[in-house]
Amino acid sequence: MIRITRQSDYAIVLLTRLADEPAELHNAAALAAEAQLPLPTVSKILKHLARAGLLESHRGVKGGYTLARSPESISVAEIISALEGPIAVTECIEDGPGECSQEPFCAVRGNWQRINLAIRQALEAISLAEMTEPLERLVSIGRRPVEQRIEPS
Amino acid sequence: MIRITRQSDYAIVLLTRLADEPAELHNAAALAAEAQLPLPTVSKILKHLARAGLLESHRGVKGGYTLARSPESISVAEIISALEGPIAVTECIEDGPGECSQEPFCAVRGNWQRINLAIRQALEAISLAEMTEPLERLVSIGRRPVEQRIEPS
DNA sequence: GGAAATGGGACTCGATTGGTCCTGTATTCC
DNA sequence: GGAATACAGGACCAATCGAGTCCCATTTCC
Numbered sequence: 001m002i003r004i005t006r007q008s009d010y011a012i013v014l015l016t017r018l019a020d021e022p023a024e025l026h027n028a029a030a031l032a033a034e035a036q037l038p039l040p041t042v043s044k045i046l047k048h049l050a051r052a053g054l055l056e057s058h059r060g061v062k063g064g065y066t067l068a069r070s071p072e073s074i075s076v077a078e079i080i081s082a083l084e085g086p087i088a089v090t091e092c093i094e095d096g097p098g099e100c101s102q103e104p105f106c107a108v109r110g111n112w113q114r115i116n117l118a119i120r121q122a123l124e125a126i127s128l129a130e131m132t133e134p135l136e137r138l139v140s141i142g143r144r145p146v147e148q149r150i151e152p153s
Numbered sequence: 154m155i156r157i158t159r160q161s162d163y164a165i166v167l168l169t170r171l172a173d174e175p176a177e178l179h180n181a182a183a184l185a186a187e188a189q190l191p192l193p194t195v196s197k198i199l200k201h202l203a204r205a206g207l208l209e210s211h212r213g214v215k216g217g218y219t220l221a222r223s224p225e226s227i228s229v230a231e232i233i234s235a236l237e238g239p240i241a242v243t244e245c246i247e248d249g250p251g252e253c254s255q256e257p258f259c260a261v262r263g264n265w266q267r268i269n270l271a272i273r274q275a276l277e278a279i280s281l282a283e284m285t286e287p288l289e290r291l292v293s294i295g296r297r298p299v300e301q302r303i304e305p306s
Numbered sequence: 307g308g309a310a311a312t313g314g315g316a317c318t319c320g321a322t323t324g325g326t327c328c329t330g331t332a333t334t335c336c
Numbered sequence: 337g338g339a340a341t342a343c344a345g346g347a348c349c350a351a352t353c354g355a356g357t358c359c360c361a362t363t364t365c366c
Contacts, residue, residue: 001237001247002272004155005354009243012261027311036255040357047313060364063311076268084154090162094154102189108165111284115229115276119155122271131264158323180342193326200344213333214341313362323352331344336337 002089008080010037011045015079016132018055019071025064045083052082076131077123087123089116155242161233163190164198168232169285171208172224178217198236205235229284230276240276242269 014031032042046065050057054074055065067074081087088094090112092103103109167184185195199218203210207227208218220227234240241247243265245256256262 002155002157002233002240002242002276003244004242006244007355009245009265013255013259016260029311036258038356041355043312044356050312051314057312058364059310059312059362061310062365063363065312080155087155089155089157091156091159092162102166106166107169108284111279111286112162115279118275119272122275123155123268126264126268131261133264160324182342191325194324196343197325203343204345210343211333212331212341212343213335215334216332216342218343307366309364309366311362311364313360315359315361317356317358319354319356321352321354323350325348325350327346327348329345329347332342334339334341336339 004080005084007041007045007048008083010035010041011049011079011083012076012128012131013037014042014045015049015054015067015071015074015128018065018067019128019132022067022071025058025062025066027064030064048083049079052078054078054082071129071132072127074128075124076126076128077120079128080123087116087120089119157233158237160194160198160201161236163188163194164202164232164236165229165281165284166190167195167198168202168207168220168224168227168281171218171220172281172285175220175224178211178215178219180217183217201236202232205231207231207235224282224285225280227281228277229279229281230273232281233276240269240273242272 013035014037017031017034018026028043028046029039031046032039035042046055046057049055050065054068056068057063057065077087086094092100092106092109093112093116097103100106100109166188167190170184170187171179181196181199182192184199185192188195199208199210202208203218207221209221210216210218230240239247245253245259245262246265246269250256253259253262
């Protein structure tokens, strides 16, 4: 269904909370309460984000998480990749060349790669900072990918 | 994983075969053999495409399928929608306003709608005809969505 | 040393998808 | 007119995947 997982969706919601107060440490319990999501799930997501390098974690009492980088430099594509692995619209794209038995007969694989690239670039062009902004300022979502996509790859 | 279903993938492969010989009737068995896919699965996919109006079917001996429209006028987005329903990156987008209990607190829903729109437009901009073309001619995949996406919606 | 927090898994349950099969209906050909 | 062929529509099963929970180890602060 061209669907991201619910966890990626949650992740973005949680990260926007962290982006609101970048200087402070937020622990999993507080974030879960704020976002009205179950604690174990929130905890799991935060762990993944920390392992991917998007969050810095601090253990122990008074521990918690902060953004590892500025919200402007974190893209939606990175967040999704952190939880779901590389962005690949079709199985054959993720598997890489040679894994699909149909490949010799398949006339469309290369074109899927192009589509996949277009989607990935669209997601890379949107920063976490933009996701926190109200809608009016977000016309750039429609525009930003343009420059990147025009140049041949 | 931002993944389309395998059936949508198959559908595009099958449709490219139909697009190669638009004037002739192709039955399910022949298409299955050409694409090296199991007949029941191919048959199911073709039925869905026919019901969605992308294929015209002819029953009886010597029956089969043809494209209902020219390959240029069928978009990848239509094909995916025919098999998977409307393109919606997140649950809350598909459900429509009011269905998500988090909605009053959710600051990012509107932004997801924008992202979803960008992806949908990228898929709408690619025609079945383009999927059949060799890679060199496909720089347009990277360029086509631009004009549509710039205009405010 | 105890409490509180993250780190890293294993595990279960449910939904979705992939795939098959069966019955009915329309069409063609003999 | 009957038989063969091919689509229409859905029921059905199995496998996979995602969501969510739980447990235990490790670190840090008081």
